[in-house]
Amino acid sequence: MKEAIASTGATVSMVFVPPAFVADAILEAADAGIELAVIITEGAPVRDMQRSKAYATKKGMKTIGPNCPGIITAEECKIGIMPGAIFKKGSIGLISKSGTLTYEGANQVCKEGFGISTAIGIGGDPIIGLSYKELLAMFEEDSQTEAIVMIGEIGGDLEIQAAQFIKEHISKPIVAFIAGQSAPKGKRMGHAGAIVSGSSCTAQEKMSALALVGVHVVKSPAQIGKKVAEVLNK
Amino acid sequence: MNIHEYQAKEIFNRYYVSTPRGYVASSVEEAVANAQKLGGSLWVVKAQIHAGGRGLGGGVKLARSIEEVREYAQALLGSHLITHQTTAEGTLVQKLYIEEGVEIADEFYLGIVLDRAQEMPVIMASREGGMEIEKIAHETPEKIIKVTIDPFIGFQPYHGRELAFGLKLPKEEMSRFSAFAKALYEAYRENDASMVEINPLVRTKSGVFVALDGKMSFDDNALFRHPEIVAMRDYSEENPIEREASEYGLSYVKLNGNVGCMVNGAGLAMGTMDIIDYMGGEPANFLDVGGGANASTVAKGFEIILKDPNVKSIFVNIFGGIVRCDRIANGILEATKMVNVHVPVIVRLDGTNAKEAVEILKNANIKNIISATNLSDGAQKAVAAAKGALV
Numbered sequence: 001m002k003e004a005i006a007s008t009g010a011t012v013s014m015v016f017v018p019p020a021f022v023a024d025a026i027l028e029a030a031d032a033g034i035e036l037a038v039i040i041t042e043g044a045p046v047r048d049m050q051r052s053k054a055y056a057t058k059k060g061m062k063t064i065g066p067n068c069p070g071i072i073t074a075e076e077c078k079i080g081i082m083p084g085a086i087f088k089k090g091s092i093g094l095i096s097k098s099g100t101l102t103y104e105g106a107n108q109v110c111k112e113g114f115g116i117s118t119a120i121g122i123g124g125d126p127i128i129g130l131s132y133k134e135l136l137a138m139f140e141e142d143s144q145t146e147a148i149v150m151i152g153e154i155g156g157d158l159e160i161q162a163a164q165f166i167k168e169h170i171s172k173p174i175v176a177f178i179a180g181q182s183a184p185k186g187k188r189m190g191h192a193g194a195i196v197s198g199s200s201c202t203a204q205e206k207m208s209a210l211a212l213v214g215v216h217v218v219k220s221p222a223q224i225g226k227k228v229a230e231v232l233n234k
Numbered sequence: 235m236n237i238h239e240y241q242a243k244e245i246f247n248r249y250y251v252s253t254p255r256g257y258v259a260s261s262v263e264e265a266v267a268n269a270q271k272l273g274g275s276l277w278v279v280k281a282q283i284h285a286g287g288r289g290l291g292g293g294v295k296l297a298r299s300i301e302e303v304r305e306y307a308q309a310l311l312g313s314h315l316i317t318h319q320t321t322a323e324g325t326l327v328q329k330l331y332i333e334e335g336v337e338i339a340d341e342f343y344l345g346i347v348l349d350r351a352q353e354m355p356v357i358m359a360s361r362e363g364g365m366e367i368e369k370i371a372h373e374t375p376e377k378i379i380k381v382t383i384d385p386f387i388g389f390q391p392y393h394g395r396e397l398a399f400g401l402k403l404p405k406e407e408m409s410r411f412s413a414f415a416k417a418l419y420e421a422y423r424e425n426d427a428s429m430v431e432i433n434p435l436v437r438t439k440s441g442v443f444v445a446l447d448g449k450m451s452f453d454d455n456a457l458f459r460h461p462e463i464v465a466m467r468d469y470s471e472e473n474p475i476e477r478e479a480s481e482y483g484l485s486y487v488k489l490n491g492n493v494g495c496m497v498n499g500a501g502l503a504m505g506t507m508d509i510i511d512y513m514g515g516e517p518a519n520f521l522d523v524g525g526g527a528n529a530s531t532v533a534k535g536f537e538i539i540l541k542d543p544n545v546k547s548i549f550v551n552i553f554g555g556i557v558r559c560d561r562i563a564n565g566i567l568e569a570t571k572m573v574n575v576h577v578p579v580i581v582r583l584d585g586t587n588a589k590e591a592v593e594i595l596k597n598a599n600i601k602n603i604i605s606a607t608n609l610s611d612g613a614q615k616a617v618a619a620a621k622g623a624l625v
Contacts, residue, residue: 019455042525045456047426050353050385069555081556083585098501103553103585104609111608124501127353153501156350179504182511183520184489203508220512221505222610 001032014070014079015039022066023048030059038079039065039129049127056129063129068121069099080121090115092228093139095132096151097124097158098179101221105149105177108225114232117144124153132162140170147173147232149224150215154180157201163209174215175227178203181219235452238282240331241466242430242448249421251414253445256333258282265307268332269300276335279306283325284471286449287317293327296335303332328470336444341434342401343367343378344415346422354382355422357415359397363434389419407441414443425463426456475541482534483524491516493620494539494548494577496532498523498557506551509609515617518545527557532565537573547578549616551609554585563591567598578619580604582612 013029070080257268281293295306314324341363349356379400394412479486497503507517606612
């Protein structure tokens with residue numbers, strides 16, 4: 001890795017290695033002075049991600065993923081596995097936990113005559129790199145971005161934290177969809193999982209938290225593009 | 235992955251997390267023999283199923299004689315135990331755990347789980363042992379003491395003191411409790427557990443901390459480095475169709491509706507269920523074909539969806555990134571040869587090689603296969619087809 005950086009000046013590492021080797025790849029990149037690691041691999045152990053993300057943070061390296069399609073700035077730069085052709089250049093930023101819903105959202109936005117500034121799949125694992133909060137802040141600063149699409153899903157409470165952050169820091173319009181409204185309660189053995197946050201964080205709870213801070217929440221995933229158009233053409 | 239109480243206690247014992255002595259039994263005779271081997275005059279007969287709430291469900295019995303052990307074993311083995319975590323039919327009891335009775339002085343709760351916000355394991359302890367911990371967390375969260383452990387420093391003596399002070403333990407018990415919590419943390423960490431829970435953890439009248447119950451579940455992504463834990467997997471606790479699906483790399487969950495779904499990606503799969511619901515239909519299943527979908531996995535997907543007699547239509551919703559739509563289209567054709575696809579199949583393919591895929595399906599010209607132009611069109615057609623309307 002150090003040799004590669006010395007001869008190319010690379011600042012980003014994209015991680016595709018099998019799950020067992022993900023932590024090693026992240027640690028090596030962080031140690032070599034890489035600025036951003038995009039981790040595509042699905043199935044990395046949680047314990048490995050804990051250690052390697054903590055080390056990356058200590059070394060000042062940002063991470064995206066794991067288990068994600070990566071990041072794309074439309075028609076400029078793609079670090080990931082998404083079908084690049086559907087991402088037409090435009091002014092909508094997109095953040096999504098789900099890979100295929102990233103494509104779905106971007107495709108709808110473009111079909112409505114808008115385009116994508118940058119789209120990021122953050123992954124839905126228990127431990128992830130850049131999340132809604134950090135990315136929303138970047139989009140707020142980004143002069144190429146006029147509005148933001150945020151796609152979440154059940155589990156964890158990142159969307160709830162994002163709602164709080166939006167209230168205080170984000171002025172650009174946001175359209176959101178939360179997947180899993182019709183999902184039955186998860187099969188679970190113990191009780192420990194739901195205790196930490198004190199709430200089970202259903203799709204409905206996330207949707208209300210976002211709506212409360214002025215986010216345009218849609219119920220159907222087919223309304224993402226239309227809602228963006230409605231908000232921007234107002 | 236989940237394991238049984240007796241298996242969790244096997245792991246506990248390897249880490250010097252004390253438990254009552256006990257033996258597992260698969261027959262009434264074995265249960266009686268175990269009780270005789272344990273000796274004493276008080277035994278606990280415990281049904282071994284994964285679901286929680288066994289005590290309230292009648293799956294844990296206190297026996298004061300060998301005869302009572304025999305009676306309880308006879309009643310429990312082969313019965314279906316119903317708790318608030320099982321299905322309405324309950325779970326078949328195939329194994330019992332026979333344990334020595336313990337004289338309880340005090341009850342606690344002790345659990346470890348990942349705190350997603352802090353990205354570290356959090357140890358939770360409470361004096362309200364034996365109670366429903368979810369209820370305590372909701373109603374009186376101040377009664378739960380939480381200590382997060384930075385994996386870079388591990389469990390330190392001060393973590394133990396924080397827990398012990400929080401539980402208001404007398405001074406002479408603090409170091410014993412701390413050692414117990416540390417041992418449990420090691421069992422959690424080294425085995426890549428996603429959850430470990432002892433409810434109740436008891437202090438006996440002789441002042442020893444003992445795990446009266448034990449629950450453990452594991453990070454599926456880390457099982458590759460724990461063959462000894464994989465060996466503990468009890469397939470009879472899993473839904474046979476969901477298990478078959480997982481062998482083919484498909485993630486399948488059966489639901490109660492009549493619109494079958496085949497989708498790539500968990501988020502889009504949930505979104506597809508949501509839009510079916512939104513359009514007045516009911517999804518029959520969650521099915522994520524994953525990133526490596528090909529013709530044979532798609533064919534298997536059809537086979538699994540059609541095992542559910544409620545299914546009246548199938549919505550195939552694929553947005554190809556690394557998954558190539560032409561491969562999915564060929565899979566659909568393959569499936570119609572291998573499986574009797576007797577319900578309308580609405581196909582929406584977008585993304586990588588979608589044009590080629592649409593051509594493949596058009597040229598094949600199969601009666602039951604209907605193309606959709608986008609997500610909303612596909613969902614609408616699938617819901618209509620399930621209701622028997624022509625599409």
